[in-house]
Amino acid sequence: MEFLLTAVLLVPIVVTLVLLFFKAEKKLLGVIHVAGSIFFSVLALILVSNVVEGDRYFAFDQLIFIDSLGGVFLTLIAVTGLLINIYAVKYMEWEVEKGELTQKDVKLFFVLSHIFIFTMTLSILANNMAVMWAAIEATTLSSVFMVALKKGKRSTESGWKYIVICSIGLAFALYATILLYGAGFSVIGDGHDAMLWTSLMDNAELIDADALKLIFVFALIGYGTKAGLAPTHTWLPDVHSEGPSPASAMLSAVLLKCAVLAIVRYYGIVGNSMVGFEYVQNLMLIISLITIFIAALFILRQHDVKRMFAYHSVEHIGIIAFGFGIGGPLGIFAALFHTLTHSLTKALAFCVSGNIIKIYGTRDMTKMGGLVKVAPATAVLFGIAICSLAGVPLLAIFASEFMMIEAGLSTGQYVAIALFIIGLAIVFIGIFSHFNDIMFGEPKGEILSGEVELSANLPLIALAGLVIIFGIFSVDSWMTLLSNATKIIVGI
Amino acid sequence: MDLLGILSIGMIGVALAVFGLRNYKLAVSAYVVQALILVCIFLVLASTHEDAGALYSWAFIALITKVIFVPYILFRLLKKIDIKSEDEPITGFFVSPIIALGFSLATAMSLYPIYLKFSLIQEHIPLIAAITVFMLGIFGFILRKSAIKQILAFCTFENGIHLTLALTAYNSPGIVEIGILTDAIFAVIIMSILATRFYKYFGSVDVSKASNLKG
Numbered sequence: 001m002e003f004l005l006t007a008v009l010l011v012p013i014v015v016t017l018v019l020l021f022f023k024a025e026k027k028l029l030g031v032i033h034v035a036g037s038i039f040f041s042v043l044a045l046i047l048v049s050n051v052v053e054g055d056r057y058f059a060f061d062q063l064i065f066i067d068s069l070g071g072v073f074l075t076l077i078a079v080t081g082l083l084i085n086i087y088a089v090k091y092m093e094w095e096v097e098k099g100e101l102t103q104k105d106v107k108l109f110f111v112l113s114h115i116f117i118f119t120m121t122l123s124i125l126a127n128n129m130a131v132m133w134a135a136i137e138a139t140t141l142s143s144v145f146m147v148a149l150k151k152g153k154r155s156t157e158s159g160w161k162y163i164v165i166c167s168i169g170l171a172f173a174l175y176a177t178i179l180l181y182g183a184g185f186s187v188i189g190d191g192h193d194a195m196l197w198t199s200l201m202d203n204a205e206l207i208d209a210d211a212l213k214l215i216f217v218f219a220l221i222g223y224g225t226k227a228g229l230a231p232t233h234t235w236l237p238d239v240h241s242e243g244p245s246p247a248s249a250m251l252s253a254v255l256l257k258c259a260v261l262a263i264v265r266y267y268g269i270v271g272n273s274m275v276g277f278e279y280v281q282n283l284m285l286i287i288s289l290i291t292i293f294i295a296a297l298f299i300l301r302q303h304d305v306k307r308m309f310a311y312h313s314v315e316h317i318g319i320i321a322f323g324f325g326i327g328g329p330l331g332i333f334a335a336l337f338h339t340l341t342h343s344l345t346k347a348l349a350f351c352v353s354g355n356i357i358k359i360y361g362t363r364d365m366t367k368m369g370g371l372v373k374v375a376p377a378t379a380v381l382f383g384i385a386i387c388s389l390a391g392v393p394l395l396a397i398f399a400s401e402f403m404m405i406e407a408g409l410s411t412g413q414y415v416a417i418a419l420f421i422i423g424l425a426i427v428f429i430g431i432f433s434h435f436n437d438i439m440f441g442e443p444k445g446e447i448l449s450g451e452v453e454l455s456a457n458l459p460l461i462a463l464a465g466l467v468i469i470f471g472i473f474s475v476d477s478w479m480t481l482l483s484n485a486t487k488i489i490v491g492i
Numbered sequence: 493m494d495l496l497g498i499l500s501i502g503m504i505g506v507a508l509a510v511f512g513l514r515n516y517k518l519a520v521s522a523y524v525v526q527a528l529i530l531v532c533i534f535l536v537l538a539s540t541h542e543d544a545g546a547l548y549s550w551a552f553i554a555l556i557t558k559v560i561f562v563p564y565i566l567f568r569l570l571k572k573i574d575i576k577s578e579d580e581p582i583t584g585f586f587v588s589p590i591i592a593l594g595f596s597l598a599t600a601m602s603l604y605p606i607y608l609k610f611s612l613i614q615e616h617i618p619l620i621a622a623i624t625v626f627m628l629g630i631f632g633f634i635l636r637k638s639a640i641k642q643i644l645a646f647c648t649f650e651n652g653i654h655l656t657l658a659l660t661a662y663n664s665p666g667i668v669e670i671g672i673l674t675d676a677i678f679a680v681i682i683m684s685i686l687a688t689r690f691y692k693y694f695g696s697v698d699v700s701k702a703s704n705l706k707g
Binding site: 063128133134135137138144157168174175178181182183185186191192195208214 | 603606607609610611612626629630633639642646649650653656657660661663664665667668671672674675678679682683686687689690693694699
């Protein structure tokens, strides 16, 4: 297993080097990019399959490890990440044809994608919490130029905001790391072990409670900024809307969840200490409801399709945090489930928005219309994405949101659930008013092209298929993985 | 007061100068002094604490990265952009550093007892200085709108964290310091590339001039 853990980290680096070695020639780059992504995903999924039953494996003197909790998040990179990477090849071809990007930019994008995947994977597999911090900071650094790929005022502005706000936020997370190390060291007595999640978790009860309270607040500010929790979510709409669609998809569907994992690791340690779960749950509950309401209000007034989806990311990170706020095995299970359902749905949403922007040549929803007639396949995919985002039954997001409401009702948290449902209702109204603008009626602006090629839509069809499968069926191995991951957090 | 105390207070003073100096070249030079003081603190700690020998290598690495490399990047950036000094911030040159210092000291005083409980090196003033410098950096980020000043603010709070790390966790595995420093260096490089682009597109390094993305 040590070999697999190493291989999963090495493959993206090797692919990066291979990509750098070749000249920016069109066909070959795309082939290497996709082949590398497939290879990575296969290895990652084999790794995950080994931890479904709750086992865990270590490598590099325990610096790197995988447990069921890590397995949940690695699945996101392996499945969603792969499909986004495949879509990226076609999308980049369009951008080159339009003259928006050069072949050199495309090469840079592919190279950065694999470095980005490496940093995200490292953040998930790191057992050493400082390595995890460094990896998450490195995700920002590696994705800045994926977002600011086009040169110009807007992309420069979004790139600057991204690196500046995330760096400030993560500085607090680093303080949390140092303080937890100090507090852990005084109990564990070994410099190597005091950095490890696994030994901190084992010794959680002994660690100083006052320090842990402060540590959790710092970690929540820090990683919460990166995850897109209010009030430090302000970078997210700009960055997710300005980057190329596959970059937006990757950021929203996978990256935000890596930061969520970091919060969850702290959540588990503080919850299992003398501080108890009530403290962390209350903090998460307050932050999550604020996040959901802020996002809901901004969704209502968006005209830019990608900004709208970006605020949906904020909303859904709020929903994930809400699950942890509700807490208990059921709430945590639902929150972890929501990471996947949102990841699949949002990847689909951002990639479809890539199609839509190609068709209408604008991101302004008021200038679109009649998508059903213009591009039926894209329209169906867009419909599935929107319906899932809004929480329509039989689609993935409904499944996890419903579970969350059940969890809240079973523990008697009626006020929180009521506020949660109001928030979702506002989003529901907002999203369907925009949905009508795009789907029906006559086109209000120009139409630059008709339906996109089937080859571009294939990864999106796969995503849509998964959204439906997870909405209707209960996938056994996934559920087992989730319940084992939940056990790790609850400390059973 | 001992040498360590004087150096620590010096670090706060210089952080304030990085924050307050209007001329960019002077501000970067002040940052060099700050980094040098950090190196000296590492050396003093290493020589006065028996098992803190690791800090000698920390001092050497900090000398190469923070005293030489980062300022090199920043001076190169200053050469590329044709702006010598910062525009007047809304809160004024004088007022904002004073506000920042007040809040930073207050935060440091309220937090440092928790840090001191677990700190490997039980020194009060350096610990207070570490948190103060960190908070000064954070305020620098928030109160100043110049991209250059924001990069310097980043470097400042990075130094604050570095000092905290040295005081509370010098015995942590080497990979921790390497990871954190590598990120910091790449962050400075990327920020300076973006600042150059910013200047190219907006003709200024005032980030509040960029307001295309709102709502």
